[in-house]
Amino acid sequence: MNIAFVGTGFVADYYMTSLANYPQLVLVGAYDHNAKRLNEFCHYYKVKAFSSFKEILADLSIDIVVNLTTPENHFHISSAALNAGKHVYSEKPLAMEFNDAAKLVELAKTKNLILAAAPANALSDAHKLVQQNLQKIGQPRLVYAEMEDGPVFRDKWATWKSRSGAPWPGLHEFEIGCTLEHAGYALSWLVSLFGPVKTVNAFAAISFPDKGEGTEHIQMAPDFTVGCLQFHSGTIARVTCGLAMPRDRSLTIVGDHGSITVDDLWDERSHIRLEKLGEKRSFMQRVLNQIEPRFGKFINFRPAPGKRLSYPKQTKDVKLPAFPSQIDFARGIADMERAISIGTKPFFSADVALHITEVALALNNANNHSQPYQVQSRF
Numbered sequence: 001m002n003i004a005f006v007g008t009g010f011v012a013d014y015y016m017t018s019l020a021n022y023p024q025l026v027l028v029g030a031y032d033h034n035a036k037r038l039n040e041f042c043h044y045y046k047v048k049a050f051s052s053f054k055e056i057l058a059d060l061s062i063d064i065v066v067n068l069t070t071p072e073n074h075f076h077i078s079s080a081a082l083n084a085g086k087h088v089y090s091e092k093p094l095a096m097e098f099n100d101a102a103k104l105v106e107l108a109k110t111k112n113l114i115l116a117a118a119p120a121n122a123l124s125d126a127h128k129l130v131q132q133n134l135q136k137i138g139q140p141r142l143v144y145a146e147m148e149d150g151p152v153f154r155d156k157w158a159t160w161k162s163r164s165g166a167p168w169p170g171l172h173e174f175e176i177g178c179t180l181e182h183a184g185y186a187l188s189w190l191v192s193l194f195g196p197v198k199t200v201n202a203f204a205a206i207s208f209p210d211k212g213e214g215t216e217h218i219q220m221a222p223d224f225t226v227g228c229l230q231f232h233s234g235t236i237a238r239v240t241c242g243l244a245m246p247r248d249r250s251l252t253i254v255g256d257h258g259s260i261t262v263d264d265l266w267d268e269r270s271h272i273r274l275e276k277l278g279e280k281r282s283f284m285q286r287v288l289n290q291i292e293p294r295f296g297k298f299i300n301f302r303p304a305p306g307k308r309l310s311y312p313k314q315t316k317d318v319k320l321p322a323f324p325s326q327i328d329f330a331r332g333i334a335d336m337e338r339a340i341s342i343g344t345k346p347f348f349s350a351d352v353a354l355h356i357t358e359v360a361l362a363l364n365n366a367n368n369h370s371q372p373y374q375v376q377s378r379f
Contacts, residue, residue: 001024001025001026001063001064001337001340001341002026002028002061002062002063002064003025003026003027003028003062003063003064003065003066003089003333004027004028004029004030004031004050004056004059004062004064004065004066005027005029005030005031005066005068006030006031006032006053006056006065006066006067006068006069006077006081007032007067007068007069007070007073007077007091008030008031008032008034008037008038008040008041008042008068008164008166009032009037009068009069009070009162009166009169010162010166010167010168010169011068011091011329012030012041012068012162012164012166013162013163013164013166013321014162014321014325014327014329015066015068015329015330015333016045016163016164017163017319017320017321017329018319018320018321018327018328018329018330018331019330019333020319021318021319021328021330021331021334022330022331022333022334022337024334024337025330025333025334025337027047028048028059028061028062029042029047029048029049029050029056030042030047030048030049030050031049031050031051031052031053031055031056033053037166040164040165040166041164041165041166044163044164044165045164053077053080056081057080057081057084057086058084062086063086063087063340064086064087064088064089064333064336064337064340065077065078065081065086065087065088065089066088066089066090066333067081067088067089067090067091068091069091070169070172070176071091071092071093071096071176071180071181072096072176074090074091074093074094074095074096075094075095075096075097075100075101075103075104077090078090078094078095078104078115079103079104079107082104082107082108082111082113082115083107083111085111085113086113087113087114087115087116087336087340088104088108088113088114088115088116089116089117089118089332089333089336090115090116090117090118090353091117091118092117092118092119092180092181092184092356092357092360093117093180093184093356093357093360093361094115094117094353094354094357095357096180096361097361098357098358098361098376101353101354101357101358102354102377104354105350105351105353105354108350109350114336114339114340114345114346114349114350115349115350115353116332116335116336116346116348116349116350116353117184117332117348117349117353117356117357118184118329118332118348119184119185119188119327119329119332120327120328120329120330120331120332120333120335120348121185121188121189121265121266121268121327122188122189122192122348123328123331123332123335123348124267124268124269124270124327124328124331125268125269125311126262126265126267126268126269126270126272127189127192127193129272129309129311130189130193130253130260130262130272131192131193133260133272133274133309134193134253134255134260136257136258136274136276137253137254137255137256137257137258137259137260137274137276138255138256138257138258139234139255139256140193140194140235140253140254140255141234141235141236141254141255141256142235142236142237142238142253142254143190143194143235143236143237143238143251143252143253143254144237144238144250144251144252145186145189145190145237145238145239145240145250145251145265146186146240146248146249146250146251147178147182147183147185147186147239147240147241147242147249147265148240148241148242148244148245148246148247148248148249149178149182149242149243149247149249150243150244150245150246150247151243151244151245152170152243153170153174153208153211153212153215153243154212157170158170158214171214171215171218174211174215174218174220174221174223175218175219175220175221176221177221177222177223177225177364178221178222178223178241178242178243179204179221179222179225179241179360179363179364180221180360180361180364182241183225183239183241183359183360183363183364184356184360185249185265185266186239186241186251186265187239187356187359187360188348188356189251189262189265190229190231190237190239191352191355191356191359191379192347192352193253194231194233194235194237195231195232195233196231196232196355196375196377196378196379197229197230197231197232197355197359197375198230198231198232198374198375199229199230199372199373199374199375200227200228200229200359200362200363200372200373200375201227201228201371201372201373202225202226202227202228202362202363202366202371202373203225203226203227203366204222204224204225204363204364204365204366204367205222205223205224205225206220206221206222206223206224207223207224207242207244208223208243208244211223221364222364222366222367223242223243223244224240224241224242224243224244225239225240225241225242225363225364225366226238226239226240226241227239227240227359227362227363227366229359230372239363241363247324249264249265249266249324250262250263250264250265251265256277257276257277258274258275258276258277258279258306259274259275259305259306260272260273260274260275260306261273261275261304261305261306264324264326266324266325266326266327267326267327268318268320268326268327268328269311271304271308272308272309273304273305273306273307273308273309274306274307274309275305275306275307276306281305285305332346332348335347335348336349351377351378351379352379354377354379355375355377355378355379358375358376358377359375362375
């Protein structure tokens, strides 16, 4: 199936790395409004450079437009592609406003086209392993999902570049907000495991208004959000997103009969541990439980609870971006291609993508509406 990239910024390199895993996806070419960036990208990857977005829309050989533009351009690019009869795979979020995202979903349905959205990390081997073992902990009651990226504004982010030379869009991320950029990585796991969200109680703030030299003129978006999500299934989850606390992209699920912990939601095959209620704890845990009362002090070091779950042996080499973004970004497009080929819909299409977008917007825009926020979308 033929695809075309619109947008050749930092994230496009992640897609190019993992695109090698899917020979059934043929990249016809790419377009970016920044001619210099487009030429760098296309020269590096030996890819055709389209002269305009309209040229992509007019190319009848292209089946899927992959929208890798900045979030504020997602609605315009995706709607134009759908109107041109193209299936669309969009980076997150679908749009900056819920009503615009809902319009895209309706447009795709009217045109009988597939509209799907990133992130693809909930299609990972790690997610599959959790899904296969979830029943072992009984009814999931409480979930903590962390999307803390560390104090990146204190790092030398202005020097970061992708493989093909794209600068990391730090200023833009500070303007858009880490929640719209990152919450989807947690939400994609949560909604696929526990179903749709019923209500969101959220708080958003700009915790560090001064993000260093060169950011003085930027209108900052929230760099910290926390939300308590109540699912229709009864599960409750706390989701945090931030740019200041130590890096933590873990997921912990506590159920009636035990817990499951995922170390890193950005890792295709993250370490995953299962702890069953009543099981004998590790030797180190037992020692610490005896030492602490004896000395009357909390010991900060704590061994990870539970036993490591094993993955099936990989039958082929999988190309992934370097740490920390070890996600198979192109798997979402491949899942979409497979669904189109057999006449079904991928899980992260239309209604699910809209639902994730709505919840992410509810977290990011927590100060603009009353609490709790009643989620309108369902799937």
